[in-house]
Amino acid sequence: MEESIMEYPRPHFDRSHSWSSLNGEWDFRADTEPGWNRTITVPFAWETPASGIEAHWLPVAWYRRLVTVPAGWAGQRVVLHFGAVHHEATVWVNDVEVVKHRGGYTPFEADITDALRGEGPQEVVVRVCAPLDKRELAHGKQRSIPRDDYDGVCFTPSSGIWQSVWLEARPATYVAGLKLRPSAGLDAIEVEARVAGPSESVLHLTLRGTDTTVEVPAVEGVARAVLPVAGPRLWSPDDPHLYHVDARLTSADGTDEVAAYTGLRRVEVIGEDLYLNGRRLFVRGVLDQGYWPRTGITAPDDAALRRDIELAAAAGYNLVRKHLKLEDPRFVHHADVLGMLVWAEPASTGRFSAESVTAFEEQIAPMVERDGDSPAIVIWGLYNEEWGLDWDIPGDPAKQQATARAYELLKALDPSRPAVDNSGWTHVKTDLLDWHYYDESAASWGRTVAALMDGEQDDFPVRLGPDYVVRKKLAGSPSQPLRGLPNLNSEYGGGFTCVERAWHLRWQTQELRRHDRLAGYVYTEMYDIEHESAGLLDFERRAKDLAGVNPADVNATTTLVLDVVPVAPGRDLLSESREVTVPVRVSHHGSEPVNGHLHTAWTPVFGPAPDAFGAAGPWIEAKPFLLSGPAEVGAALPAGWTSGRLHIALVSDGEIVARSAVDVDTHTAPVIGDDPAA
Template identity: 55%
Template sequence: MTLSPTDSVVTAPRATPDQPRPEYPRPDLDRSSRWLNLNGVWDFDAADAAPSITVPFAWETTASGVNRTWLEHAVYRRSVTVPEDWAGARVVLTFGAVHHHAVVRIDGSPVGEHTGGYESFEFDVTAHLVPGIASELSVEVHAPADKRAVPHGKQRSIPRDDYDGVSFTPTSGIWQTVWLEARGRTYARTVSLRGDSLTGFDLVVDTTGEAPAGAVVRARIRETGESVDLRADSEGRAVGRLEVAAPRLWSPAAPHLYRVEVAVGDGEHADTLIATAGLRRIETRGEQLVLNGERFSIRGVLDQGYWPETGLTAPDEAALRGEIALARGLGYNLVRKHLKFEEPLWLHEADVAGMLVWAEPPCPSRFSAEAAEAFEAQLPAMVERDGNHPSIVIWGLYNEEWGLDWDIPGSPERAAAAEHAYETLRALDATRPIVENSGWSHVRTDLVDWHYYEPDLAEWKRAVAAMADGSQDGFSVRLGPDFIVDKSFYASDAVPRTGVPIVNSEYGEGFTSLERAWHLRWETQELRRHDRFAGYVYTEFADVEHEAAGLLTTDRRAKDWGGCVPADVNAETVLILDLVPLRAGADIEPPREPFALTVHVSHHGPLPVDVRVQAAWLSAGAPVDGASARAARGRPDAVGAELRVEPFVVSDGVELTVSASPVAARLLVWATDASGAVVARAFLDAAEVEAPNRRGARQA
């Protein structure tokens, strides 16, 4: 069966003021039959702060009730009572994430501690809790203001670092769900399911508890009943293969998920959970990305995962799940979750919906042996928690040499750190492409990706063409108001110039929402003009605090896109218009004579498509998907010849002779397939371009 977004062992409860985020947080590793949510109001002990806090919201957020920035130390406390019917079970306390160092105690006795602000972690607290009897749980948190050697992603630091202009309010303390689970006396600590063979799952179960050595482990696919029995080795690890007789693959078009029941032991105190996974293979073949044996192209958007009143924590389950549908509605097939381990609930939603994911850890901001070690220390937890998700098709590592002082080419030590991080992640997971340093200065990578921001569309068009044909492999980057450097795709001559997929993984320009939508239209079409590129990632999905670069506002509402329909820009089939536009809202001056417009078609579907390109004038500003546009399609002003468009081969140009329009107007351009259905759509705005006013300028 294909899972729906609402599939769960139990119905998700509704949030209340006393218990926000009440849903079970691990639908991908489900033990929700016996769990206790610890979100809600906790006592809070910190200097000059409120005496209570609402978990799981960071203490900097208004949702937490504390709203304090640059608080570096606090203690959380609350009473917990394990249900009496958990007697005989192992009890495990789990934290979704705590920034940055947590010391956990029960009734004053140390339970454990954890360093790392984004990873999930857990402690077996069976010896500390008695079913039916209340105990005090305390969590002491240290969150340094100086985060330079700490993986912190987009969180602001003191001292203020080089990235402060693109950083946001910090996220400190408990910022994801906290919960207790009842597990078997011997239980599965981790479950790894990899479906890259496309015919079954490679299974690894690490057991712990009372008797992990020699533990009997049984895995069974709930839908089909296919199963395998394993026995753990002396270290408690069970390794095996779960074959699927009639495999159904996971893909964006058909995101089939399997539910795999994993049981450890037998009888009353056995441990049981349900893991979800998919059969899919992502690989590179030369300069192509290939999913399940078929070429595909990334049409992605960068998402930083911040919300206006709750920071890095989603305000509720609906908001978190809704992110995936919003990205799909904008036409994207991939989300690059930027410098953040997103919640498993979001990743599960991506699995269910068929949204591809580029996942990456947060970076530190200054290079040192300590910082590099802390950065790599996150990777095992990232792969352990998130590696089963078929939606994750790319692992990222460093971003733009953050934590490497922007100097991989000039520092063998920093270059070695990037390469070592690649090797470390490759040893943990060899099933996905890895980008060791997103943006430029690659030393060892499975994708050559590049970040390029250029406001001049003529220069954008020229540079993109040059980077596609290999005559240019570098560009200038403004790293600060008075700091411009030249960056190359490659950090050394040892990095191959061909034979590796090339992806633009950050682009976008414009000051107003109208300008940004205009740049989205024209910049994206130039990326689609060159099928050497394996895709793109637009920056960005939603605004964050002072950074107003999103297609959506901070609360995920659509902006004024000036008639642009992002889903048209990011469609499987798009139109490429041969001109350089003049201004946002005025792509061309109103033509007083008929003119020739050359149109190409880019198609990224699996099969060829036969299309006919047409055009018609609409009134200025008319919606391209409105009633007047539908009427215009019945009486086109210009009709081109029919042509066949092959997958991943930009078509020859089709020349349309467009009639004059002496007044401001909008030219709708569209392509229909053999059935007459519209498969691609674009437009040109014709309006007067006023010369800029410079009367107030002072002469030197």
């Protein structure tokens, strides 16, 4: 775990030339214990094996460590940084209280210079309060006692210091924030620096690797400038090019140096479509909740953050929805570097009250401040499924107002990205009309999606408990329009075994691809977590038995849509004879049209796609973002076979550009529990 200890924790606001990590072993004791009788490994929550503590339902605990300030920092201010501590932290240095912070997912700092004593070791003590009752706190998926309404999808709490701790040195007059945004024309970087301290100062900005420099004085704590970019290279998933800006602030107190970066890219809502850099964007997303088996909500090392993004990309996804968690900033950094789009959102609360609304809103500004420079983040989320709003936005004007206010707070800070007010349903004020729909029947899934997309209905069933199903409307107030905004299904999936889940992944995703109105989807989810076995991978990020389904084919830029209502896993299509005919369409989200011949091949049921296909079949072509008309593919089961998987591939210029499959069964007896007409 040494790598996570040594990686600089704040890559979007980089003062790594002058920092010292405080991760590692700290003294530890519960509030009821008389002495420092244990050690804990920071930054892992005290519930986790990686911490060395594994204490559960511990409401208050203490940390202690002796730290040495580097001798080369003499004459500068020494600042103590915490990436995140759940939930309320009070910090003393040499018995002097230096900071108190509330909020388990947001960073905080303290200038500890005046509390230091001499040149020897300095004592840092942290008291952490992690209430068992988290319902009015921003806690996301951490379990609470008493329980949240959504406790069935919650996990082990993660209390205490769970992100990096470190020291930095800076002058008394310093850069406190550095906001970078692409210009409207995507040919310059607009810079806004916040400056703090007693002295007049001048900000020198350099676009790294170029001769572009700007010098601007700080006026009333702010310095603004524009850095033109010659021959701009736009950031996109295909070319995640980053521009680094070096900032040097000079004053009578000395020189402060900070580095930051961003990408030149623009994300827009135009009518019912999303656009990235002027090109239509179809979101192929996956839910990522940011949990690991032995380390909780802290990644085991920096490589694990990068690996999760690589796994999502390998499964064909172009976006990760980091669910109800302000993830470690290095995750966002890796997304920037690798070209993975991100939907970012704060942690949820558990019930509605003035206190919970305040706790939720307190996350919004730090979220934008910390991660707003990231080109990878293209969507901001806020509330989720009325959690913390008692599942009752339509019935309470106060909850409608809280939802709208969260949206307004966010958009005032960052109007450059679309924002979702309450993901899932009952929207009040939103840029994206997203919905969460789970259904174990492939037939009713397809019908409901079609009805939502065609405008025949504006509500759908949601199971809020084992025997409690309600119909949730897309709009939570009369003022929310149901047309003119992009539609996204931002949670879906089904099945209780990995084979069933792969089956639903394939057929439900193809039904989403059938509808040209849809702006994208987010599948639930990338990997299992504790008791929740809904992942494409297990909790250790290992492959599962997906019965021959390759998620990369399901989520490809070009996919095949079969006009089949599947019956059950292994029995998609029931036939009275060995000969079958399957109408095939093409969903294509590339920039140019695609065409080619459809080819077929047989394997046993659940068999993976073969390397070789048969002779060319019918010709088919598709335009970007328009579902093609059908081409009929005919095939006969091999002699002696009573069932098999018919693989269908679109081959263009000798290359396979899309695949799908259908399991054919000539045993046409009804399947118990399946009703494709239901």
